[in-house]
Amino acid sequence: MLRFEHLRHKPPSLLSRPRELIVVCAPLKSNVNLSNILRTASCCGVQKVIATGQAKVDKSIARDGAEEIELVVHRTLPPVLKELKIAGYQLVGLEQTTNSTLLPEFRFVRKTALVIGNERHGLGDDALAILDAVVEIPVYGLPYSYNVATATAMALYEFCRQDPQS
């Protein structure tokens, strides 16, 4: 008998209460990246993604994330961040900046807005000025930068690792 047997329909992990994590994206260049982020966020139990700019979802990539997640699209990022701050969210950017904290050393709070920058330009100064914290992922080799959906996945994994149940 095999020790490891494939399980195709394993039940998901249960949350004791819905996550209060929101993913907020600067206008992204690629809707493939946005769609990848939606799938990953949905798998992580995120209930809301706020996209900005010309956001379109490719359902063949986002899969059920396209229907399961509340996707809100706004024109620009800073007004969204200001509203979330007023609503009590800790605004955590994912970026290489001065005064950033390494992702594995950062302690997330429940009510977090994870703020994702553009593939090329990252987060603008107007957005950075509003953030409460910035996390960055250690990078050890070329091209010295993760794809934006990859970086988001690592940050979501770290969030869930710290709080597996809520």
Added chain:
Amino acid sequence: MLRFEHLRHKPPSLLSRPRELIVVCAPLKSNVNLSNILRTASCCGVQKVIATGQAKVDKSIARDGAEEIELVVHRTLPPVLKELKIAGYQLVGLEQTTNSTLLPEFRFVRKTALVIGNERHGLGDDALAILDAVVEIPVYGLPYSYNVATATAMALYEFCRQDPQS
């Protein structure tokens, strides 16, 4: 003055010695996924990826990972796994199986071969039979499965988190 200022060319994290982590992929359906894996692995300081099947790299996706990483392509997976086991690697599959360990609870050893399954079929029984361990990533929402490159990124992040320097 801004507290967080964008750093475009931050120096990478340094390893005290080269990682002995190898990523091994079952024949993948999508070379986009393989190419994404190469970029992420290269960023994580992985020096070797073994692909199987019809592996082709899209350099616009893999970026410098296409040149930086030693990519070896074999026809099938089980003989590769047997050789790695003889060479002293712990073979860790990334999959939903019986007797799997949740990724955040798994302790990696330095000399690890992370074994990645096909997008649709995962790892075959012939590969599963050779593995030393299987890790799976907690999933909380639909579609109840991560994209293969996303899951690989999370596992590589966890590996680097446990051993940030070697």
